[in-house]
Amino acid sequence: MKAMMDRQEFEAALRQIGAERYHHLHPFQKLLQDGQLTKVQVQAWALNRYYYQSQIPVKDASILARLQTTALRRGWRQRIIDHDGQEASDGQPAQRGGIEKWIALADGVGLDRDYVESGEGILPATRFAVDAYVHFVREKSLLEAIASSLTELFSPTVIGIRSKGMLAHYDFISQETLAYFDKRPVQAKRDSDFALAYCLDNARRPEDQRAVMDALRFKCEVLWAQLDALYFSYVEPAMTPPDAWRPGIGMKADAP
Amino acid sequence: MKAMMDRQEFEAALRQIGAERYHHLHPFQKLLQDGQLTKVQVQAWALNRYYYQSQIPVKDASILARLQTTALRRGWRQRIIDHDGQEASDGQPAQRGGIEKWIALADGVGLDRDYVESGEGILPATRFAVDAYVHFVREKSLLEAIASSLTELFSPTVIGIRSKGMLAHYDFISQETLAYFDKRPVQAKRDSDFALAYCLDNARRPEDQRAVMDALRFKCEVLWAQLDALYFSYVEPAMTPPDAWRPGIGMKADAP
Numbered sequence: 001m002k003a004m005m006d007r008q009e010f011e012a013a014l015r016q017i018g019a020e021r022y023h024h025l026h027p028f029q030k031l032l033q034d035g036q037l038t039k040v041q042v043q044a045w046a047l048n049r050y051y052y053q054s055q056i057p058v059k060d061a062s063i064l065a066r067l068q069t070t071a072l073r074r075g076w077r078q079r080i081i082d083h084d085g086q087e088a089s090d091g092q093p094a095q096r097g098g099i100e101k102w103i104a105l106a107d108g109v110g111l112d113r114d115y116v117e118s119g120e121g122i123l124p125a126t127r128f129a130v131d132a133y134v135h136f137v138r139e140k141s142l143l144e145a146i147a148s149s150l151t152e153l154f155s156p157t158v159i160g161i162r163s164k165g166m167l168a169h170y171d172f173i174s175q176e177t178l179a180y181f182d183k184r185p186v187q188a189k190r191d192s193d194f195a196l197a198y199c200l201d202n203a204r205r206p207e208d209q210r211a212v213m214d215a216l217r218f219k220c221e222v223l224w225a226q227l228d229a230l231y232f233s234y235v236e237p238a239m240t241p242p243d244a245w246r247p248g249i250g251m252k253a254d255a256p
Numbered sequence: 257m258k259a260m261m262d263r264q265e266f267e268a269a270l271r272q273i274g275a276e277r278y279h280h281l282h283p284f285q286k287l288l289q290d291g292q293l294t295k296v297q298v299q300a301w302a303l304n305r306y307y308y309q310s311q312i313p314v315k316d317a318s319i320l321a322r323l324q325t326t327a328l329r330r331g332w333r334q335r336i337i338d339h340d341g342q343e344a345s346d347g348q349p350a351q352r353g354g355i356e357k358w359i360a361l362a363d364g365v366g367l368d369r370d371y372v373e374s375g376e377g378i379l380p381a382t383r384f385a386v387d388a389y390v391h392f393v394r395e396k397s398l399l400e401a402i403a404s405s406l407t408e409l410f411s412p413t414v415i416g417i418r419s420k421g422m423l424a425h426y427d428f429i430s431q432e433t434l435a436y437f438d439k440r441p442v443q444a445k446r447d448s449d450f451a452l453a454y455c456l457d458n459a460r461r462p463e464d465q466r467a468v469m470d471a472l473r474f475k476c477e478v479l480w481a482q483l484d485a486l487y488f489s490y491v492e493p494a495m496t497p498p499d500a501w502r503p504g505i506g507m508k509a510d511a512p
Contacts, residue, residue, distance in 0.1 A: 125485075232487075
């Protein structure tokens with residue numbers, strides 16, 4: 001039975017999990033940011049990750065539905081607004097949401113919008129991993145559900161490196177294509193500060209702290225497994241499963 | 257909008273899905289039955305597949321809980337008895353269940369029982385795929401839940417080929433180690449005849465027939481994704497994810 005960690009030790013332990021398991025360490029991520037992927041492989045990444053993006057507000061709505069105070073709900077609902085965007089009103093311009101921006105990213109690399117939105121052709125392993133995340137958030141304790149979002153602690157640095165690398169190395173990638181990532185570092189810092197404070201405040205027993213750490217490890221596995229599937233289906237040995245997307249399918253009519 | 261298939265066409269369409277997508281076509285399965293795997297790779301297979309076996313009665317209990325007639329429940333409960341076994345009573349000897357036999361299989365290749373039962377060290381992708389199956393059965397229609405078991409239509413032949421190949425090629429595999437498979441062809445035929453009759457009788461609209469076919473495709477993906485994960489984590493390029501089982505972990509004290 002391990003003793004309770006103090007606040008500082010606990011935060012350090014959480015950050016250590018990211019240092020060892022976040023998907024910035026995955027070979028696919030390194031190939032992506034170093035310009036070592038083909039356009040087809042980048043398309044496979046954009047297509048599959050769309051499914052992850054599309055389920056983020058679904059899992060956030062599950063958390064929202066379990067929050068018992070106005071302050072917590074106000075904090076969490078912003079995540080849904082960020083991903084779903086909002087229409088123009090009261091003189092405020094419309095805001096494209098993260099999902100719409102991800103579709104623009106997929107469009108930017110030549111994929112057809114309807115095909116991307118349909119979810120056809122994503123790898124079964126992508127669907128299983130993303131759905132495991134949605135189910136985890138519904139079925140585990142609220143503390144664990146919130147803790148599973150803590151991977152955002154580690155995303156701002158990675159986003160910067162990846163966007164810079166992709167812009168430098170791929171002639172089919174423009175700043176506009178990567179617009180999704182422009183606001184994510186600020187949003188991710190705000191959101192992960194909120195979730196981290198919640199976890200530090202509400203993990204009051206050693207077993208709560210362990211549950212928070214396990215939830216963060218689980219989420220790292222969800223992200224890692226998605227890149228595994230891409231690596232092995234499209235990079236090496238490129239054994240694409242039956243029905244999964246193949247080059248040429250789901251292309252925009254005017255794709256170069 | 258496709259027309260309704262007659263009973264014979266519909267059954268043929270279901271069998272065609274197995275011919276094209278069942279995991280007997282997966283490279284890992286071929287390596288396994290042709291004696292091309294190392295003992296470590298067979299251990300990884302036994303360990304990971306245990307998790308699948310362990311969840312079969314869980315998913316069958318979900319189906320049982322939704323059946324509305326005695327006849328259907330009697331048919332389905334036998335699956336749970338087969339996997340969980342039963343104690344001796346009324347002069348009848350005890351029956352080892354399929355789960356116990358799978359533990360014996362894992363033991364037979366050198367793995368420690370407690371380690372196998374703990375689920376530690378299984379691949380995240382194994383967990384995600386198996387849990388996707390359990391969730392599918394809970395959340396989809398009863399017809400789709402039952403249809404997802406139809407992969408058993410295709411297992412008897414494969415079991416024979418695999419058991420014969422494993423016995424012939426691996427000196428660490430005995431008939432006793434493979435005892436799990438002795439009764440499975442008969443059980444699988446009985447169970448899949450029952451499930452097939454249910455689907456043929458209850459898919460009364462073209463959209464029901466499509467849902468049944470999609471459920472069977474989904475289940476093929478669940479099986480296929482498990483072998484993908486084994487292939488790529490332990491065969492090539494053997495990029496075992498953080499925390500997953502590695503050679504030497506979870507061995508029996510007296511493992512050779």
